[in-house]
Amino acid sequence: MANDPKDFLKDSGEPFRAFFDMQGEAMREMMGEFGMPGMENSAKLTGDAGEFAQVAREIQSMWFEFMADRTQGAGSGSNPFDPAQWLTLAQGMAKQMPTDPIETAQKMAKDSMEIWQGVLGSFIGGVTGENKPEVDPLPRKDRRFAAEEWRAHPAFALLHQTYLMMAEYFVGAAKQVEGIAPEKRKQLEFATTALVDAMSPDNFILTNPVVLKRTIETKGQNLLKGMRHLINDLKKGQLTHTDAEAFELGVNLAATPGKVVHETPLYQLVQYSPSTDEVFATPLIIFPPWINRFYILDLTAKKSFIKWAVDQGITVFVVSWKSADASMKDVVWDDYIRAQIDAIDTARERLKAPSVHTIGYCVAGTTLAATLAVLAKRGEADKVKSATFFTAQVDFEKAGELKHFINDNQLDMISSLSSDGYLDGRYLAATFNSLRGKDLIWNYVVNNYLLGEDYPAFDLLHWNGDVTNLPSKWHADYLRDLYRDNKLVVPEALSADGTPIDLTEVKTPSYIQAGREDHIAPAKSVWKATEHFKGSVTFLLAGSGHIAGVVNPPAASKYQYWTGDSRAGSLEDFIDGATEHPGSWWPHWFEWLQEQDNRKVPAKGKRIPGAKGDKVIEDAPGRYVKTR
Known part of the structure; x- marks a missing residue:
């Protein structure tokens, strides 16, 4: 039983962390067994080791310099972009877990077994021609995992399907909490969803095959570019969605005479x-x-x-x-x-x-x-x-x-952030982004920091960040x-x-x-x-x-x-x-x-x-x- 929402959130997160730890060795073994699409030439990785090492040194140097500046006071103060704040804004006030955790856990175990059998069975038996199963071995769909790399290798197919199954389990568990007011249950559901979105395997380098492939193709330059993006965002305390240089007020935005x-x-x-x-x-x-x-x-x-x-x-x-x-x-x-x-x-x-x-x-x-x-x-x-x-x-x-953000605790926290008589607009932007964290936070974490994509020139996103x-x-x-x-x-x-x-x-x-x-x-x-x-x-x-x-x-x-x-x-x-x-x-x-x-x-x-x-x-x- 969880008597406090913080305990619920912590308890919900532990299975994800354990899951990722457990997958590490299994993924390495399966990639060695089946081969990873687009990454077949492992010998080339050894030859590129020097270039990867140089990129790693540059990333480390950039990070140390940034942290030194923070320590000396440059960029000091509360940072609305601090990911830890995204969850504290949404914490609910639950008092207990679902009334029948045994039944829910049994369903989770059954679903897990079906995923393993479906995914591994399809790869071992071959998903081509006459052997192709009538039932989709990857039944759970999510656009975060739409790239072929998530389906082409059993390790990543198993990884993202298990994650989606566990996400359903924990969000469903939050919805079933009893003994609390409906608005508190909604707060807990929101906070749990935020945690689940944060733990998605596409948010991490080693568990995202698209990022791994890009890293090998660019010899790590995507991560170097992504580190520059991350440090710039941390300095300004705000997630960047679009190219800041693409628009000018009075010229190509707000230009009506x-x-x-x-x-x-x-x-x-x-x-x-x-x-x-x-x-x-x-x-x-x-x-x-x-x-x-x-x-x-x-x-x-x-x-x-x-x-x-x-x-x-x-x-x-x-x-x-x-x-x-x-x-x-x-x-x-x-x-x-x-x-x-x-x-x-x-x-x-x-x-x-x-x-x-x-x-x-x-x-x-x-x-x-x-x-x-x-x-x-x-x-x-x-x-x-x-x-x-x-x-x-x-x-x-x-x-x-x-309304998930409107209770005495949240109001007190907002007051503490407004010591100069005004609330920094970056906090409000972070709040609105967190309402659609999967699309407005983590999507950009993957694109900007992991894949190292260039920022798009999009007027609406420019306004959203202003x-x-x-x-x-x-x-x-x-x-x-x-x-x-x-x-x-x-x-x-x-x-x-x-x-x-x-x-x-x-x-x-x-x-x-x-x-x-x-x-x-x-x-x-x-x-x-x-x-x-x-x-x-x-x-x-x-x-x-x-x-x-x-x-x-x-x-x-x-x-x-x-x-x-x-x-x-x-x-x-x-x-x-x-x-x-x-x-x-x-x-x-x-x-x-x-x-x-x-x-x-x-x-x-x-x-x-x-x-x-x-x-x-x-x-x-x-x-x-x-x-x-």
Whole structure:
């Protein structure tokens, strides 16, 4: 029995470690017996010994130099990239193992025997012609082991199949823990999955045949290059996903023409230049999440939502939040809501427009809902013509995997990491990466450090690694009051700028978009906004997830979306009666926006930021988005 989740995790990891130790000698014997594909000429390895030795010396020298720098204080301090922290963020609070460990262990032994018989039997008997078995000897599939090298040799076939079987066993065991609250069981399941992913044989040189083959082919140069990548990442405290030199803000990212027309210590307001002779009378203000850079909506020209909206004739403003520093240690919920109201008033006054359309993406959508409630309470709801929510949550009852990180222990740990009044954005990036550790951590460990691959030039991954610091006081309040205690949906349980918040007073026409595969703001959670707003609501379910489900330009012809009864009793009821449409949902949103107000005006005067007589601050994308 495991009385503590740390014991459970430790106990779960020991069989993996023992398994890898046990496999070492058996693998060497089998490789000698069967021969390893692509590595048949073992005599050549002896001849290349000198070159391998030189590579080993260079790797050792690089590592010693790095460690010496750390000892002397260069790169000192807490490192968000420290792999040990990936698991401590997710530890659950289990009290006992499954109620019937004997039955589970018997199943594990039976499955193990079937794997050995299937894998070794297929190789000994020959998997060709008439001897090929009707049943696949490698029944467990996982794209980490898709390369032929994992199937071509019995040692590695047995290794990865046994690993996948054991992974099923331990994750299944975590799911069966009894006597604890459901959310604690979910935390334990998450932590166990993280451990299982970390122990995968493809993450280690000697148990990854693809890496072994590459090492022999390059005479170890892949490992030398990988060591450079690893040391650079450890120095900056962040896993690198893409080529940092491939993109430049204002050149090939965030390059839609515009000007910064307003600035406060918390945000800059960017207005984009029109590309049409006429524009819609009601402008649009986009509030991106302050946990990320705003240019997720202005990536390369073909992917930019902002450019696409400008090309439809919309006057677009976007808020560029400042990355937090020590000067923002007292910034709280009220400040972000005041900032959103300030941006609304600034755009209205600048263009002499009675109202604006608004978009709130993710957490900025949460504060947009609060902003709408504040304006409604003050009798100023008519300042906002419409509100669109991109993957935004207001009711956190079903908030998904991020709730695994929200308990007193995690909040205390986050507080300890925020001694200067702000939380380093690298911690948040590590948290989001750990939600999909197999894809966003270990995949890159293998490619970057073991295979020594060049970094790809991928705009979305570049943005993902461009982290933003958060004001620690507000971040803690957000996690505690919204994620943990779900106060936003309790009328007047929260207030902002002295005004009580009641979402049931929001009657602004709202367009609510959710991603079907979103693991950050699950569709079930986003849907619940329809249960609180009292104005007209249009709900749309988009294919893909939190990012690709939003950034899906029509020209790409990707994914799909569903429309249906936005006042259905549940998301399941909505889906049951929904109609599927191919491609991007952006045109559907644009049609909805025109239904709110389709009046047009000439694109002149201050509709052209920086035109004659118009005082502006600087060119888009502005300084704040470039501040680290």
